[in-house]
Amino acid sequence: MANPVETDFVESLGQAPGSLIGTFDAKTYAQTSGADATSRGSILQALKDYGFVTGYGREWSKPRLSDRMGELLMVFNSDWGAAASASTSKTSYSKDEHYRLFFDPQVNADAYGVTEDDGGYYWSVVIFTKGNEMFAIERGSATEYPTAQSIAQAQKAFAFAPNSIDAPPPAAVGPGFLPNLRLLAIGVSVLMLLAACAIGVGIFVAFRPGPPRIPAGDAERQL
Numbered sequence: 001m002a003n004p005v006e007t008d009f010v011e012s013l014g015q016a017p018g019s020l021i022g023t024f025d026a027k028t029y030a031q032t033s034g035a036d037a038t039s040r041g042s043i044l045q046a047l048k049d050y051g052f053v054t055g056y057g058r059e060w061s062k063p064r065l066s067d068r069m070g071e072l073l074m075v076f077n078s079d080w081g082a083a084a085s086a087s088t089s090k091t092s093y094s095k096d097e098h099y100r101l102f103f104d105p106q107v108n109a110d111a112y113g114v115t116e117d118d119g120g121y122y123w124s125v126v127i128f129t130k131g132n133e134m135f136a137i138e139r140g141s142a143t144e145y146p147t148a149q150s151i152a153q154a155q156k157a158f159a160f161a162p163n164s165i166d167a168p169p170p171a172a173v174g175p176g177f178l179p180n181l182r183l184l185a186i187g188v189s190v191l192m193l194l195a196a197c198a199i200g201v202g203i204f205v206a207f208r209p210g211p212p213r214i215p216a217g218d219a220e221r222q223l
Contacts, residue, residue, distance in 0.1 A: 001058055001071050002160040005152045009060035009069060020057040020072065029055065050085050051077035053167040066121070066142035071157060074134045077167045082134040083110065086127050090114075093125075105151045107158045115145050122146070126154035131164030
């Protein structure tokens with residue numbers, strides 16, 4: 001995963017138990033994101049349907065400023081799983097109460113950007129895929145929508161990411177099988193995990209403002 005384009009960002013220290021900071025699995029994702037046992041079970045099933053394998057999250061902040069940034073990587077066992085997750089997340093954003101508008105992040109044909117106003121804190125989010133990887137880049141500010149910054153970070157992350165990450169292939173299925181296309185709502189916000197909305201039975205969440213919880217690291221790294 002790519003380091004920030006803006007060099008004055010400082011990566012947050014520490015890793016809270018059960019968070020999506022650092023490496024996380026499907027169980028951690030569901031436990032962190034689900035509001036109750038039913039929703040946690042639905043999230044686990046949705047992850048299984050899309051072939052989720054593993055994930056990794058990082059966060060940064062600017063000292064003495066309100067600016068935040070987070071990157072979330074989710075790896076699936078097929079390109080289809082990553083693409084389906086990313087495309088259905090767009091529906092989720094359009095229905096969220098904080099939604100303002102979509103924009104073109106100029107990353108690839110399937111990528112999209114979205115701005116959100118979270119009570120006077122402004123987010124610019126970019127979602128894109130590369131092979132079997134789905135990335136969410138979110139840049140937040142208390143003064144204005146940092147859309148140009150989020151685009152620059154997403155373009156760097158796309159260039160830095162490998163074309164694919166080795167993962168177990170999808171399980172073989174019998175004739176006539178059709179994937180269960182559960183709609184996954186992927187709401188990405190920096191620093192405090194919060195379920196923004198649910199489409200169908202799946203919920204994807206990542207970050208909202210809160211205490212820094214990302215492990216420190218100086219070198220650019222990838223999963």
